[in-house]
Amino acid sequence: MSEQPLPLADEIRYTLDPVAWAQERVGMVLDPWQVDALTSERARLILLTGRQCGKSTVSSLAATHNAIYRPGSLSILISASERQAKIVHGMVRDYVNKLGIGPDMRENNKLSAEFPNGSKIVALPANEATVRGFPGVSLLVIDEAAKVDDSLYFAARPFLATTNGKLLVMSTAFGQSGFFYDEWTDGGPGWHRIKIKSCEVPRISEEFLANERASMGDAWYRQEYECEFMGVEAGLFTSEQINNIFSKSIKPLAISGW
Numbered sequence: 001m002s003e004q005p006l007p008l009a010d011e012i013r014y015t016l017d018p019v020a021w022a023q024e025r026v027g028m029v030l031d032p033w034q035v036d037a038l039t040s041e042r043a044r045l046i047l048l049t050g051r052q053c054g055k056s057t058v059s060s061l062a063a064t065h066n067a068i069y070r071p072g073s074l075s076i077l078i079s080a081s082e083r084q085a086k087i088v089h090g091m092v093r094d095y096v097n098k099l100g101i102g103p104d105m106r107e108n109n110k111l112s113a114e115f116p117n118g119s120k121i122v123a124l125p126a127n128e129a130t131v132r133g134f135p136g137v138s139l140l141v142i143d144e145a146a147k148v149d150d151s152l153y154f155a156a157r158p159f160l161a162t163t164n165g166k167l168l169v170m171s172t173a174f175g176q177s178g179f180f181y182d183e184w185t186d187g188g189p190g191w192h193r194i195k196i197k198s199c200e201v202p203r204i205s206e207e208f209l210a211n212e213r214a215s216m217g218d219a220w221y222r223q224e225y226e227c228e229f230m231g232v233e234a235g236l237f238t239s240e241q242i243n244n245i246f247s248k249s250i251k252p253l254a255i256s257g258w
Contacts, residue, residue: 018065026061026095033196034058037168038065042192047170048184050198050225055170059141060091062168063121066139068099071117073138076159078152080144082125086110088143089123126152138165146174146181153179173229181229198225 006014014021018038022028030038037047037058049055063075079085089111096102096113107114113121122134126148137159142148160167171180183191198204213221222228 015069018061021065021069022061026064026098028057028061030057031196031201033194033200037194038062040192042190043164043166044191045166045168046180046183046187046191046193047168048193048195048227049170049172050196050201050227051172052204053196053198053201056088056091056143059143059168059170060088060095062166063139063141064092064095067113067115067119067121068117070138071119073119074134074136075119075121075139075141076134076137076156077121077123077141077143078126078148078156079123080126080147084144085123085125089113089121092121092123134159135161136163138163139168140165141168142170144171145169146171146178148178148180150179173223173227176229176231185229195227197227 014025019030019035022030022038031054034054034057037045038061047055047058059077063077066073066075077085077088079088092113093102093108096105096108101116102108104116105113106116107120111123115121140156140159142153142156145153157167159165169180169183173181175181184193199206199209209221209225212225216224219230223230
């Protein structure tokens with residue numbers, strides 16, 4: 001059964017307030033930082049989070065709300081891998097089903113959805129060859145951005161050129177290089193920056209985090225869960241891992257005349 005029309009006053013309120021829509025219509029319980037992200041009026045939003053904080057929830061809710069309340073709009077969700085792209089888009093599909101509009105969808109597969117009002121959401125893995133040719137994007141999301149190549153980021157930004165659309169970039173920390181690190185540390189005042197450590201999320205227990213620190217070591221833990229951009233000098237790679245990069249079984253190439 002398709003979703004029943006809402007009173008006009010509620011439609012206006014949900015159009016203007018994505019948090020009220022997410023909580024009352026989708027049934028989500030949001031953390032304060034997620035509320036901050038969904039209600040930000042800035043055109044450029046960057047999220048630095050620890051693992052399992054709920055950043056994909058933000059991106060999927062933002063895209064679904066945009067699709068429902070901006071008829072004919074296009075939202076692009078770029079993830080570091082195809083697996084992650086399917087996970088994020090799977091959350092969109094769950095919201096569509098909760099809202100009861102699934103039967104009315106024009107398209108609703110693992111990586112794309114077309115809504116009854118003509119809006120589209122397309123989820124893509126981070127491959128520069130597949131992300132060109134999407135003009136008129138009103139919402140561009142780049143998930144796990146620290147693991148996305150700079151070339152793809154700069155190829156995707158022009159999507160927003162004719163719409164003055166919203167750019168949402170989010171990731172856990174991963175080294176001191178790349179566009180995500182540059183935008184977070186020195187991207188200027190145009191960005192609305194939100195930082196949330198895993199220890200600040202009530203769903204993640206202290207016991208779990210203590211076990212993670214003991215298992216992975218301090219440097220990796222600080223990067224994965226405490227939003228710290230760790231350099232090579234922090235010891236993120238063990239001597240065994242470095243040695244395994246090289247192979248003694250491969251003989252040097254013999255070049256004639258040398």
